[in-house]
Amino acid sequence: MPTTHPHFSQPVRQILMMLTLLVLVLVGGWFTYGRILPIFMANRWLNGLILFVFALGVLACFWQVQQLMRSVHWIERFAGHRSNAVEKGLAARGVEDGDQPPRLLAPLAALLGARGPAGGVISTGSARSILESVATRIEELRDITKYLANLLIFLGLLGTFYGLATTVPAVIETIRALAPQDGETGAQMFDKLMSGLEAQLGGMATAFSSSLLGLAGSLVVGLLELFATHGQNRFYRELEEWMSGFTRISISGDGEEGGAGAGSGLMDQIAVQIDWLQQFHAERDVIRDEAAAMADERVLALVETVDALVKQSGAEREEASRQAAELTAAVGRMADGQDRLAAALQGQGQGQGSGVDARTLDVALERFARHLSEDRDEMVSELRLDLLVLTRAVRAARFSDPFRDDQLTIPPLSQRRQEE
Incomplete structure (x- = not known):
């Protein structure tokens, strides 16, 4: 109207x-x-x-x-x-x-x-x-x-x-x-x-x-x-x-006052019921809009949290990459020094024992570098898993469609540790 x-x-x-x-x-x-x-x-x-x-x-x-x-x-x-x-x-x-x-x-x-x-x-x-x-x-x-x-x-x-x-x-x-x-x-x-x-x-x-x-x-x-x-x-x-x-x-006729009065009363009752239904739906829409607004606020809070976590994980990953690069450079320098030391010892002819010690040290350094690389990969995997969990929480809060653990391409950290 x-x-x-x-x-x-x-x-x-x-x-x-x-x-x-x-x-x-x-x-x-x-x-x-x-x-x-x-x-x-x-x-x-x-x-x-x-x-x-x-x-x-x-x-x-x-x-x-x-x-x-x-x-x-x-x-x-x-x-x-x-x-x-x-x-x-x-x-x-x-x-x-x-x-x-x-x-x-x-x-x-x-x-x-x-x-x-x-x-x-x-x-x-x-x-x-x-x-x-x-x-x-x-x-x-x-x-x-x-x-x-x-x-x-x-x-x-x-x-x-x-x-x-x-x-x-x-x-x-x-x-x-x-x-x-x-x-x-x-x-x-x-x-x-x-x-x-x-x-x-x-x-x-x-x-x-x-x-x-x-x-x-x-x-x-x-x-x-x-x-x-x-x-x-x-x-x-x-x-x-x-x-x-x-x-x-x-509209009512002059000779139908009784029937017109009853029909008018029925129409009034129907109009009251329709008005009540309209009011009920209007109040329900208001409640639904308020719930949607609250959900939007929670989603915004989660998005801000995810953004902060992503920034923090990025900074930590850059720091870990920098430390790994520095450690790799140090290991490389140590390996070069060992090679020069082994060459000098071999040139002086001081026996086979020193060569064995140099190779043992080289193997230990390689194992250390491999473990360092594995730890870095594990940390990156954990960060990715945390991001996926937050994404699942956001979808559950906004769209009621959460991810399941069996849909994750990377197994959870607890499962990987049990397998190890």
Whole structure:
């Protein structure tokens, strides 16, 4: 099955857009600070609660993006391990120890992390189950920001109704205060009207300020959630495309659900057995390669030993040849001296006894030279025998084809000594 290197996109563009939106909000708040502050101070406790919920919504949106980035990093490592295992024909063991999968990809890691060679293949039902689980977890993350956005709207409406609830009684009290009383001047009535209108306007300020802050905060949190949702949807599509590369498609009819289910279960069991066999053969190949590598190392060590022995035997043979040549030259010089001595004695006529001694010495020297030559030949034969024994050990270690002693052209040294 050909493998393609997967590619999962990081939500870089979404992060930039979210940061840009926050910068615009901060810049707008800085320039309108003088106008917003009186609105905020109309009801500082309720408006402070609205700002706190708004900050939670912003943090929740960025937390979603952070979870998405972690999931992208983890799935890239996991997919890279799986691709390498497929190319090398080895069993995929997942990622490194201690690398816990993110909560978003926990079902995928639980299923694919325990599969056979190279992660194996999965059925269409398993792939659908994994994708549905990932989609459900993504929706769970979105529910937090959706709730916070709706909570901002609710707090804004709550402030609106609270302001209206304080405005209506103030209107009633103002109308009652305008009733003329004995001895009351126009200035006093005007003061009552002003105090009543002040209470009414305070309630209206509370209502409109809370509604304004709540709706504006909900708008910003909704935009941030929209950007985060775009990144999550793209990750879901890329995950679906990657999983389609190792999903086995099963064909079943609508009216044959029972038989198709049994056949699908049987095919799953067969696929598991095939995966197990592939993993077994892959592990056996790895063990065989390791054994071959160890045998190669032993052969290299034996070859180095043989090379050192050959060099040592060559040096010893050259030394023995040099000593034999020197001894032969010395024996030759002694023989020449004996010949000259015998000739001188014969010339002087000193009898036959000296000639016999000279011949005896000559025979002894010849015997010594012959024994020296035999010892040299024996040493060379022993060296050749040692080389053959090492060659037999090398063949036995590498090719399982050793020589036998009856195949040696030169009999072993122990056998030759027994024959002598």
